[in-house]
Amino acid sequence: MRTSYRRLTTVLGLAAASASVLALGTAPAQAAGYVFDAYNALSSPSAKTEFAQDGEILYALDIKSDGHGVVAQWRYNSSSAVHSYYHGGGFGTVGKWDLSFAEGTTLQIRACLQDTSNGSPYSCGGWEYAKA
Structure with a gap:
């Protein structure tokens, strides 16, 4: 159980980090x-x-x-x-x-x-x- 919980939090953490990078990467282009x-x-x-x-x-x-x-x-x-x-x-x-x-x-x-x-x-x- 503990291993699957770790995998889930790792996957969710990677997804959140990817979304943040995408959002930050597009903000300057929209402002320009x-x-x-x-x-x-x-x-x-x-x-x-x-x-x-x-x-x-x-x-x-x-x-x-x-x-x-x-x-x-x-x-x-x-x-x-x-x-x-x-x-x-x-x-x-x-x-x-x-x-x-x-x-x-x-x-x-x-x-x-x-x-x-x-x-x-x-x-x-x-x-x-x-x-x-």
Whole structure:
């Protein structure tokens, strides 16, 4: 009886240790995959910009069927140089751009509307902070 009790506690101990290692091993990956959001308006938004920390991907989402294209903008923390990425695919579509920043870089993102690729962004939302 004593031997089977030892085996059971050993097996349970190994299972608990394995579960702990798995949980601790996945926690940093989940934290690194944070997604930052910005909208062009607080009420009834029609454009959304997302920055995915994991992979440093910038997305422009057209979330309203209004005939306008969308723009994802980013800049380094409070810089005057603004980078714009236009997406005119229409409602329900997503533009995607693979960017590259040094780990821990602080940037700001926002969403805007734009009617053509050579047009100008308008109806932009406020700047939201993001971190690479």
